[in-house]
Amino acid sequence: MRVLFAGPPFFGLLYPMVPLAQALRAAGHDVLVGTCGAAVQRTREAGLLAADCAPGLDPDARYARMEKQRRGRPPSPGEAGAPAKGRGFSFFSDDMADRMVEFGRAWQPDLVVHTPNGVVGQLVAARLGIPSVLHAVGFGHTGAHVGMMNDALADAYTRHGLDGPAPLAAWLDVAPPSMSTNREPRRWFMRYVPYNGGAALPDWLLAPRERPRVTVTLGTVQPVVDGISPLARVVEAARESDAEFVLALGGTDLSALGELPGNVRPVPWIPLGALLDASDAVVHHGGAGTTLTALDSGLPQIVLGQGADRPANAAAVHARGCGLVPDGPEGLTPALVARLLTDEGLARAARETAEEMATVPSPAETVGRLTQLALIRRPAGPAPAHGSPA
Known part of the structure; x- marks a missing residue:
């Protein structure tokens, strides 16, 4: 055939x-x-x-x-x-x-x-x-x-x-x-089944984690069209958190964010599935492939969900109870990020969804x-x- x-x-x-x-x-x-x-x-x-x-x-x-x-x-x-x-x-x-x-x-x-x-x-x-x-x-x-x-x-x-x-x-x-x-x-x-390309994984990704890790991505289209302004709120939340934040933006210019706190790690292209396997939560724009990869990972997520089909993807995640959707950029607060890492209901629903997908x-x-x-x-x-x- x-x-x-x-x-x-x-x-x-x-x-x-x-x-x-x-x-x-x-x-x-x-x-x-x-x-x-x-x-x-x-x-x-x-x-x-x-x-x-x-x-x-x-x-x-x-x-x-x-x-x-x-x-x-x-x-x-x-x-x-x-x-x-x-x-x-x-x-x-x-x-x-x-x-x-x-x-x-x-x-x-x-x-x-x-x-x-x-x-x-x-x-x-x-x-x-x-x-x-x-x-x-x-x-x-x-x-x-x-x-x-x-x-x-x-x-x-x-x-x-x-x-x-x-x-x-x-x-x-x-x-x-x-x-x-x-x-x-x-x-x-x-x-x-997530496919995000191949890569040689960095040593730090395979090492045991000493603190919670949050992966942050805006996909490949949104940075081109809208820039990286949504990340400013993530960086501010990171300043009040003990977690590590990995900015997975494939080499995008981050100079507009100013000096990054020590717990924020910008990285080049890393396959998202592998990155989420070594993470505890994810913040993303709500693109279709990213949303489904995050669901497959079994991790709680924050979905920004603005533009194109992203509101529909964000609404589905919110309705299932495995993710949070901020009310606009101002809603991405340190408190919301803290809840992402501590809300057992979110974590349970995320695990159940991944288990369902596997069947x-x-x-x-x-x-x-x-x-x-x-x-x-x-x-x-x-x-x-x-x-x-x-």
């Missing part, structure tokens, strides 16, 4: 798909990841084949410009949850569409896997007449949301002779079942279902000619 992944060019959305891609490879199937920007290299580093579907596109820079342009304006339909045409966090789908269709026609996959905002994958599947499987990420997407993303891709569907997407063949839900609010048909639960079928256990799906839905003849409807 050949499986084409439509890989979003943002690491927080690409990385959650890697374990399934690797599981398919380990089972003997062929995998190709269509993506763009720096994600091409990150895909190669994961041991997977990549195809650059939008050469020259810098997705981070494009998204940062889009975000800065909209600041101070009334919410657009896209910002309210109905992506305006050509805008929103799925803008890359149109940039990638034509080359991904070309690659798909040449490579002839049996199945396409894509994220909710990577609807270019759904377009390619419709063009080739093969099943498409949605790989969910986080808590903020529904079938209606995916439909809106496809509406924003209307020009690309027209270019390829299509009226719109075909129905999804399956929806892989990686949320803990007790936290999922998704009621989409053909939903399959699949265990979220869900893994990506490796899901491969067989995907194989059967591809066999059942395999088209009888060759893909339609370029320019004609699928």
Whole structure:
């Protein structure tokens, strides 16, 4: 079986798909990841084949410009949850569409896997007449949301002779079942397995801890768009705490924070899963991949939850009782951080959630279902000619 992944060019959305891609490879199937920007290299580093579907596109820079342009304006339909045409966090789908269709026609996959905002994958599947499987990420997407993303891709569907997407063949839900609010048909639960890239771990991370450790991260997108201002409150809380605070920001310039207290350790890129394995709590922005990795760690968390799908992720964590959500930046107080480290109710709910996630079928256990799906839905003849409807 050949499986084409439509890989979003943002690491927080690409990385959650890697374990399934690797599981398919380990089972003997062929995998190709269509993506763009720096994600091409990150895909190669994961041991997977990549195809650059939008050469020259810098997705981070494009998204940062889009975000800065909209600041101070009334919410657009896209910002309210109905992506305006050509805008929103799925803008890359149109940039990638034509080359991904070309690659798909040449490579002839049996199945396409894509994220909710990577609807270019759904377009390619419709063009080739093969099943498409949605790989969910986080808590903020529904079938209606995916439909809106496809509406924003209307020009690309027209270019390829299509009226719109075909129905999804399956929806892989990686949320803990007790936290999922998704009621989409053909939903399959699949265990979220953290993948954050490889690294040589520093000695201090493997040494016994002498005091509690709190990992702090803003992901890869928020520092580019919003800077690191949320960390100022974390640093102030650290001054009143005996815990160690690890600022996992991948080399981001921290000079705006001034002189850091002795219990704050800035570090270069370290895989988040490994860092959380050696931590006692986590403070983060609320990105989908970060939220799910934190849930898998079984650690209590503070979720800032501002912008994009982060409020939905933060709300899910708060409702489960395994994390705290401050009321804006001013709510991130020393008292809230102290509670993060001492509230046994939070710690218990966090452990229970991680235990629940461990019982869900893994990506490796899901491969067989995907194989059967591809066999059942395999088209009888060759893909339609370029320019004609699928």
